[in-house]
Amino acid sequence: MSLPHPETDQITLPNVLAALGDDTRLAIIGCLxxxxxxxxxxxxxxxxxxxxxxxxxxVAKLREAGVINVRPEGTKRRVTLRRDDLDQRFPGFLDSVIATAIDLPAVETTMRELASATEPGSA
Amino acid sequence: MSLPHPETDQITLPNVLAALGDDTRLAIIGCLxxxxxxxxxxxxxxxxxxxxxxxxxxVAKLREAGVINVRPEGTKRRVTLRRDDLDQRFPGFLDSVIATAIDLPAVETTMRELASATEPGSA
DNA sequence: TATCTAGTTCAATGGATATTGAACTAGTGC
DNA sequence: GCACTAGTTCAATATCCATTGAACTAGATA
Incomplete structure (x- = not known):
């Protein structure tokens, strides 16, 4: 982990809520x-x-709030949800957010683009 | 209801998250x-x-996001959580938020003040 | 009617936050 | 070494958001 991430017990609800209270960031969570x-x-x-x-x-905002993990991978950054940490800290919270965020319009669109970008013949 | 409140199905997750992503408002929810x-x-x-x-x-922010209900009562405004509406819309969400918000420092302090203000002899 | 209480409205301010573009850095593969 | 890809940094801007104080309104009460 070369980028700074908060420890599990450093993750606070106000920070997480503030991080998720933005359309772009909520869409990122939905995609993840x-x-x-x-x-x-x-x-x-x-x-x-x-x-x-x-x-x-x-992405930095979400990482600093403890919502995602960002791991360097060559020139890329692999982004994952900190599911276990969030479940431990705020049981049930992430699941309830995801249940709605997963169907946001911006997420639908992004996933469609992602799917078509990996279709055979597009590379 | 003389003040404008969103219908249950008008309540959106981005709005609710943005409304709760503020220390003062989260404390209000904790007290409620x-x-x-x-x-x-x-x-x-x-x-x-x-x-x-x-x-x-x-209070207006929380009301407009659909998190609370505000009902005029004489010169006062009675504030209640829209528990049922939020549960219907985002199952499990409110409970998980409350579980943490209820113990925030600002909430503890406010509740202590509230309790001492209603002690016998203080009226 | 006069006064009090509870809360609102409005305009102004300061501070935070989101967005942008240009220049930059770190890996990867030729 | 060179070019390419993926993402970062920085400074600037634009916008939004929280906070304030003064003036105001609606309802209760004397």
């Missing part, structure tokens, strides 16, 4: 919720949501 | 969670949290 089982996503895969610079900003 | 069974609270009872003007502002 949909494909976290497959090992998360890298920043570039959220490019449909906003600019590259702005993504760096929002 | 503690004594909602006893019929809610009136604005003035949150006076330990911030100024009167600022309370009007934050």
């Amino acid at each position: 919720a949909r494909c976290d089982a497959s090992g998360g996503l890298v920043c570039g895969q959220f490019s449909g949501l906003t600019s590259k610079t702005n993504l760096t900003y929002h | 969670a503690r004594c909602d069974a006893s019929g809610g609270l009136v604005c003035g009872q949150f006076s330990g949290l911030t100024s009167k003007t600022n309370l009007t502002y934050h």
